[in-house]
Amino acid sequence: EAGVTQFPSHSVIEKGQTVTLRCDPISGHDNLYWYRRVMGKEIKFLLHFVKESKQDESGMPNNRFLAERTGGTYSTLKVQPAELEDSGVYFCASSQASGIGENIQYFGAGTRLSVL
Amino acid sequence: GIQVEQSPPDLILQEGANSTLRCNFSDSVNNLQWFHQNPWGQLINLFYIPSGTKQNGRLSATTVATERYSLLYISSSQTTDSGVYFCAVERSVGDYKLSFGAGTTVTVRA
Numbered sequence: 001e002a003g004v005t006q007f008p009s010h011s012v013i014e015k016g017q018t019v020t021l022r023c024d025p026i027s028g029h030d031n032l033y034w035y036r037r038v039m040g041k042e043i044k045f046l047l048h049f050v051k052e053s054k055q056d057e058s059g060m061p062n063n064r065f066l067a068e069r070t071g072g073t074y075s076t077l078k079v080q081p082a083e084l085e086d087s088g089v090y091f092c093a094s095s096q097a098s099g100i101g102e103n104i105q106y107f108g109a110g111t112r113l114s115v116l
Numbered sequence: 117g118i119q120v121e122q123s124p125p126d127l128i129l130q131e132g133a134n135s136t137l138r139c140n141f142s143d144s145v146n147n148l149q150w151f152h153q154n155p156w157g158q159l160i161n162l163f164y165i166p167s168g169t170k171q172n173g174r175l176s177a178t179t180v181a182t183e184r185y186s187l188l189y190i191s192s193s194q195t196t197d198s199g200v201y202f203c204a205v206e207r208s209v210g211d212y213k214l215s216f217g218a219g220t221t222v223t224v225r226a
Contacts, residue, residue: 031212042120043202045213056213091159095212103147103212107159 004108006092012114018080021111025094032075034067038088082115118143118207122217129193129224137188137220139203147206148179150188153199193224
């Protein structure tokens with residue numbers, strides 16, 4: 001069974017440009033999460049989808065970030081326009097749990113974003 | 117929010133040595149996971165362990181939820197154990213989001 005896959009693995013863009021990151025969760029996982037790690041800091045939560053609905057977007061830094069999960073399958077995270085401080089590694093994770101069950105999150109390899 | 121502290125920040129081991137990594141958290145948790153970040157950047161699940169003890173090969177983990185800490189043991193370390201080890205917690209049922217510690221960077225020398 002395929003794990004969480006993310007594309008691209010690395011993106012280098014100039015300040016002011018737009019970048020779109022993609023995440024394909026594990027098949028059958030309703031929960032999808034985005035996290036990011038900026039230089040020297042901890043991995044931080046960005047948002048959580050349950051199927052196609054945004055359950056929690058409390059970690060989104062500002063309105064330059066837009067996440068979508070049309071159809072409840074793959075998700076995209078768009079940064080527009082990108083700023084220097086957006087550089088870092090963006091991780092996607094997915095989990096199967098609902099309600100009070102075990103919520104084991106499985107992570108992808110991340111997309112390393114460099115904004116120059 | 118919940119605070120997660122990992123120690124030590126860096127650890128250098130000789131191949132074959134044993135080690136213990138620690139994760140302290142500031143509040144009760146519903147979920148605790150240990151991850152190993154491999155050289156390609158992927159976060160690999162090691163344990164889901166909100167309480168109790170689990171073992172998987174040379175790795176084992178113990179979480180004492182009442183005292184708000186978890187330990188990850190690496191025995192007979194190998195060079196492939198090198199990388200960053202993260203502890204992450206989910207604060208309460210239905211919270212879902214994980215709060216991560218800063219990680220412990222382990223270097224195993226041949």
